[in-house]
Amino acid sequence: MSQSPSPAPDLTPAEADLGKALVLLNRVAARIDDATRRDEVQASLRKAAGFIESARRAHEGVGAPTPLGVQKASTTVDPLIVAIIAAAVSAHFDRPYRLVSVQQVSVPVVPHLNVWAVEGRTQIFMSHRVR
Numbered sequence: 290m291s292q293s294p295s296p297a298p299d300l301t302p303a304e305a306d307l308g309k310a311l312v313l314l315n316r317v318a319a320r321i322d323d324a325t326r327r328d329e330v331q332a333s334l335r336k337a338a339g340f341i342e343s344a345r346r347a348h349e350g351v352g353a354p355t356p357l358g359v360q361k362a363s364t365t366v367d368p369l370i371v372a373i374i375a376a377a378v379s380a381h382f383d384r385p386y387r388l389v390s391v392q393q394v395s396v397p398v399v400p401h402l403n404v405w406a407v408e409g410r411t412q413i414f415m416s417h418r419v420r
Contacts, residue, residue: 306344313337314376338369366391 300308317333320326345368371391378386 301347303344303347306340306347309335310340310344310372311376311379313340315380318376318380334369334373337372341368341372367394396403 313333314337317337319328320330324329371388374391375388378388
């Protein structure tokens with residue numbers, strides 16, 4: 290008989306839900322490019338988004354004070370996208386990190402834009418080390 294392990298007693302409900310979301314995101318990361326498992330990946334991402342939303346609601350209910358200097362930013366970026374970006378950053382770097390902001394950008398389409406110049410700039414930016 291296999292029982293699902295209960296969360297550690299020192300975890301808050303928000304932390305437990307975030308842990309579940311991270312586990313799902315970690316499992317789905319390897320299958321995200323597999324077109325044959327698209328439905329399974331989508332279902333896992335939706336379930337992870339549900340855990341994240343549940344954690345957000347639980348955290349708001351706690352009434353934890355906002356650390357000094359940190360403000361809640363209003364954003365139009367989908368929370369699922371933010372969670373995926375956070376998971377990708379976590380998987381890429383082997384050190385602690387903090388997402389400061391996630392903003393959606395749009396690239397203006399200009400008819401006289403030199404695409405080779407843009408590609409050159411992109412290559413230069415990609416050669417720099419991220420701090």
